[in-house]
Amino acid sequence: MDVFKVSTVNLQQVQNQTRHKTEGLSSSTLVLRRGQVFTLAINYEGRAFDPLKEKMVFRIILGPLSVDVPVSTSGQPSLTQWTAVLERSATGPTAPRALSVSLSSPASASIGVYTLEMIVETRQGVKTHSVGQITLLCNPWSQADSVYLQSEDLRTEYVRSDIGVLYKGSPYSVFPRPWALDQYEKGILDICMKLLQLSPQHQADMRRDLQNRNNPVYIGRVISAMVNANDDKGVVMGKWEGDYKDGVNPSTWTGSGDILKKWAETKFSPVKYGQCWVFAAVMCTVMRALGIPTRIITNFNSAHDTDGNMVIEEYYDEKGKKLEMSSDSIWNFHVWVESWMKRPDLGQGYDGWQVLDATPQEPSGAYFRCGPASVKAVYQRRVEAQYDVPFVYAEVNADVRIKIVKNGKVLSTSVDKRRVGPLICTKSPGSTRMQDVTSQYKNESGKRRTDAPSPAPTCKGTAVSFKLLKPPVLGENISFNITIVNNEAAPKQLKKHVNAQNKVYNRNPTDTFWQVHDDIQIGPNQTVTAKHEICFKDYMQKEAAEDTLVSLAVVIEDVNSQERVLAAEEFNICSPTLTVQVQNESCVNINAPQAATVSFVNPFDTAVCGQLTICGSGLMEQKAQMCVTIQPRETMRKPVNFTPKMAGCKMLSASLVLTNPPAVLHGFTTFNVQHLNMDVQQVKKCL
Incomplete structure (x- = not known):
């Protein structure tokens, strides 16, 4: 007697992941988004599937949780429960022996790795088929999902x-x-x-x-x-x-x-x-x-x-x-x-x-x-x-x-x-x-302008402020002025205390590495400005870092009244950057070899050495790493080759970890990787 017999079940990974916008995500499973239909192809032998004679059920298993989902011959996917609908049944002596079943998960399904089984009940008995595993993710494309994002x-x-x-x-x-x-x-x-x-x-x-x-x-x-x-x-x-x-x-x-x-x-x-x-x-x-x-x-x-x-x-x-x-x-x-x-x-x-x-x-x-x-x-x-x-x-x-x-x-x-x-x-x-x-x-009233320091503190007619003369750059001296204003119509005898401390970004400063103490005579309604410099060797860090931070404070003491006013600021020392340039950046194609150059001008008075690392997700299978030594004022140019494996906006980045002086430098560029058959005018370039 001719019977319906399942031979294989195809998860149709490429088609499903493209529809679910999960293509490119690497997993040992089929990767899907919840609240969205996916299709399975069931290949069979013998006669065609007859819902009057056979019953087909999908068992969806997540750890100790499971749900049985009967396959119906009609109906619509549900956003609140698992559903399975028979889409088509090929018939005829020359037609492929295959069924297509559409399954859908609820938009509020738990994310995780599910196991799928298919149970077929016939008059001859019940047989369970292992279908495979799916990884179910949240779905910001579905309006019913709690992470839905409209744009x-x-x-x-x-x-x-x-x-x-x-x-x-x-x-x-x-x-x-x-x-x-x-x-x-x-x-x-x-x-x-x-x-x-x-x-x-x-x-x-x-x-x-x-x-x-x-x-x-x-x-x-x-x-x-x-x-x-x-x-x-x-x-x-x-x-x-x-x-x-x-x-x-x-x-x-x-x-x-x-x-x-x-x-x-x-x-x-x-x-x-x-x-x-x-x-x-x-x-x-x-x-x-x-x-x-x-x-x-x-x-x-x-x-x-x-x-x-x-x-x-x-x-x-x-x-x-x-x-x-x-x-x-x-x-x-x-x-x-x-x-x-x-x-x-x-x-x-x-x-x-x-x-x-x-x-x-x-x-x-x-x-x-x-x-x-x-x-x-x-x-x-x-x-x-x-x-x-x-x-x-x-x-x-x-x-x-x-x-x-x-x-x-x-x-x-x-x-x-x-x-x-x-x-x-x-x-x-x-x-x-x-x-x-x-x-x-x-709200706006709580914001402070980020292009200006705090107002100068005052005490009974004395004001103090300081100003960096130029943006501090790693390897150079820090130059700044301290300005003291006597707003009273009488001379004053003051003491000036200036203190600089190295700073870790997430905590209070460490010990003082530089300080100056002066006596100042200031006349009635007079303004006095003093220039100071902190040498590079004074603030240079021991451990390589990309953040060189300094806490600078000045206290002005009125000798007679014993009153004090403080001005303080914390700032970072700018590090040199690496330049990353991709050749023919406007026409980078998927699976086509490309070339780029990483360059760096050594601004220091001494030779520097360190390790250069170049990487790009979707562009390079492995990072490119090399040791470099760059003479004073010399320009380093290092070529790198890559072959993009993914289309879309991508980033090629480089980092240079220096040992002398200890510092970590970065550089990057972004560009669009195109499919070869894509019209360049249709590509939205990333800036």
């Missing part, structure tokens, strides 16, 4: 793009830092899914964790904790001082792929070491891979309020040295991410961008994590809103109370309400230009 350009930027640019420095001197997000690198998506599997939540209660994975709010909190290694089997261990000989200097990482692969290859041991931009960039990679729109944010002069009073206490001694008397601190910059999602738990009006911070600063719900904190809730100072809104609000809005102390006695106190959070920024969509998003966090 195609923004979906391209915040989900599909693997170009990372973050911003560092100070609000007066911002510089871009390239980062390869690497979500398309081989094995990265599987590693991101493993990160969920290793979370404490999954280990403690697998069923509950898998059920909760339908919610991006929950996913964000899990990932925020798992990117750092503080209290779980997380990815990155932080380190902000000392040497990095037993790991990697955070400034030398070029992308997320190396970090995530190292974590997996070492059986999920913490990767040493990271700092805030590393935690944020790795989290951006994971969230984009999971289908949640995410962007990297930098907050300049970011407050770390440890006691929750939304006030940062700063202490200086009477000679201008900043003191370690408070656990609060102001980071020159701090980097986190924002992810786009709905927030039904907060009520109406709080959907959209949510702050998530993987840098381990303070515990939140027993783990070192932060967020998701609604940016709109931060703007409205809704400090009762979960999660961690008060902490984020303080990061961008805290007052700064400055005290000069001597022998435990407070000599003067002043309050600065504008120093914290003067500039909050991110990469502009479709461009490497900076986008200012400060107004999304705080």
